[in-house]
Amino acid sequence: MKLQDIPVRTDEQSLFEVRKKIYSRAVHGWFAALRWAAVWATQLVFYGGAWLRWNDRQAVLFDIVHRKFYIFGLVFWPQDVIYLTALLVIAALSLFLFTALAGRLWCGYACPQTVYTEIFLWIERVIEGDRNARMRLDQQSFAKRLPLKAAKHAAWIAVAFWTGFTFVGYVTPIRELWSEVLNLSTGPWETFWIFFYGFATYGNAGWMREQVCKYMCPYARFQSAMFDKDTLIITYDEKRGEPRGKGTNKGDCVDCEICVQVCPTGIDIRRGLQYECIGCAACIDGCNQVMEKLKRPSGLIRYSTTHALEGSRTRVLRPRVFIYTAILLAVAIVAGVSLYLRVPLKLDVIRDRAAIAREVEGGLIENVYRLQVMNTTEQARAFELSVSGLPGLELWGDPTIGVGAATSRMVLAKVRLPADAAKPGSHPIEFHLRALGVNGVEVREHSVFIIQ
Amino acid sequence: MKVAMIILWPAFLAAGVAEVLFFTVFDPSEFGAGRMAAYSAGFLIFWLLAAASSTLTCFLQRGAEEINKGRSG
Known part of the structure; x- marks a missing residue:
């Protein structure tokens, strides 16, 4: 069933209607375990990754203040923004590919919204109890509710703060940030962003939850474009x-409504595929438990495809999958090769604006250039500069330039030419910079030599 | 709540894109206020502008019924 085939639901909320709170029931089973595995995996990477060390520095640091991104052995500079673009293209294409193959895997298992909602729901369950206990609690007076609610929100805020702190820890070195936090001496903007991100986590995972997926997420709106009858979706076997x-x-469905109660977005999967379904498979686990108790085969709600439900064959390998895979591989290979071949040295030549050309002693014409030399490796290096393009063209002064690890340095280069070696005008020349003691690390950069 | 959501969130996304594009071209230290401050202020300004645009969209999207209802009562 396509999304478009679903009749317009009259219970869809209008813009100003009040949302009905969803009390989703806890569920155990194979897919719940898988979802928890995803929570652990993603959060170990997120919370733990910031503390890893590499080359005596933070392994993953997006140092926007110094305009350098460190990802383990790699250092990215503003000039490398093309790799960021490639990464975004790869991420988008992967999303398309996975969606075409297996529906909303991202939403169900890996999206931060899902993951943090899962964590916050768990805290809520531990403190307030499961669905029925929570519903009863919300019926009670404010004073009776207060202790449990206060405990829940305190726990939520603690997790949210730690999340905000970790987030800023990827921008400002996290160890320094931590000691600043302990001394309450974080900078004004760091403080602001810790609380901003913490507040966003608290609001999104604690309060807004499924509304983020239903009303805020653009992906939820266009994912159906990637769906076809061979896409793995969560279906009810009508x-x-x-x-x-x-x-x-009667059929196998006993109308126990477990599938509705466990649903984090509060839909009834038996109505067919709906855009609100984030593919979390909680209804599969819930229904399978019931089927087991009733001694009926499991899988009344299951991962399946429209074709399979119709009784025809599901084709995994289809043009859409080939196209996504081909583009994805092409972009990944090109980006990977170019990253591997990247010369860890950059040279910018800027002609000195103050003096175009002047005559110096010995009948020579001198042009002055400002060279920006960037050593993008994490070792200090010495480079040798040379210049060519005109007969008798010479570099004046020491051709050796030392540049510290992962820094850039501005140097002045004076280039001299015998006055009679060329006609007045502008002549193309070329600077050549070569790392000393390392093979293959060299760059060339064009400029012009002007004779007046 | 939902109106705030659909105004602020797309604006946040747009501001994120604007921030990356803008600061790829311009060095934040050129604005003379410290880089962290420039990045942060830049982002908030982009967000504000984009939110203003989203607000206007929401405002203009209201149907005749909604507007007339507001007038009569």
Whole structure:
């Protein structure tokens, strides 16, 4: 069933209607375990990654203040923004590919919104109890609710603060930031962003939850464009289940509503594929538990494809999959090769604006250039500069330039030419910079030599 | 709540894109206020502008019924 085929639901909230709070029931099972594995994996990377060390520095640091991004052995400069673009293209294409193959895997298992909601729901369950206990609690007076609610929000705020702190720790070195936090001496903007991100986490995972997916997420709106009848989706087997209800001559669905109660977005999967379904598979786990108790085969709600439900064959390898895979591989290979071949040295030549050309002793014409030399490796290096392009063209002064690890340095280069060696005008020349003691690290840069 | 959400969130995304593009071209130290401050202020200004645009979109999107209802009562 396509999204468009679903009749417009009259219970869809209008812009100003009040949202009904969803009390999702806890669920255990194979997919719940998988979801928790994803929570652990992503959060170990996020919370833990900031503390890893590499080359005596933070392994992953987006040092925007010094305009350098460190990712383990790699250092990226503002000039390398093309790699960021490539990364975004790769991420987008992967999303398309996974969506075409298996629906909303990202939403169900890996999206931060899902992951933090999962963590916050867990805290809520530990403190307030499961669905029914929470519903009862919300019926009670404010004074009776207060202790549990206060405990829950305190725990939420603690997790949210740690998340905000970790986030800023990827921009400002996290160890220094931590000692600043302990001394309450974080800079004004660091403080602001810790609280901003912390507040966003608290609001999104604690309060807004499924509304983020339903009303804020652009992906939820266009993911159906990647769907076809061979896409793995979460489906209710209508043929087997209907007519639902208890008693004889009924299908396997006993209308226990477990699938609705466990749903974090509060939908009924039995209505068919809906854009609100984030593919978390909680309803599969819930339904399978019930089927097991009833001694009926599991999988009344399961991962399947429209084709499979219709009784025809599912084609995994189809043009859409080939196209996404081909583009994805092409971009990844080009980016990887170019990253591997990247020369860790950059040279910018700027002609000195103050003096175009002047005559110096010995009948020589001198042009002055400002060279920006960037050593993008993490070792200090010495480079040798040379210049060519005109007969008798010479570099004046020491051709050796030392540049510290991962820094850039501005140097003046004086280039001299015998006055009679060329006609007045502008002549193309070329600077050549070569690392000393390392093979293959060299760059060439064009400029012009002017004779008046 | 939902109106705030659909105004602030797309504006936040747009501001993020604007921030990356803008500061790829311009060095924040050129603004004379410290880089962290320039980045932060830049982002907030972009967000504000984009939110203003989103607000206007929401405002203009209201149907005749909603506007007339507001007038009569």
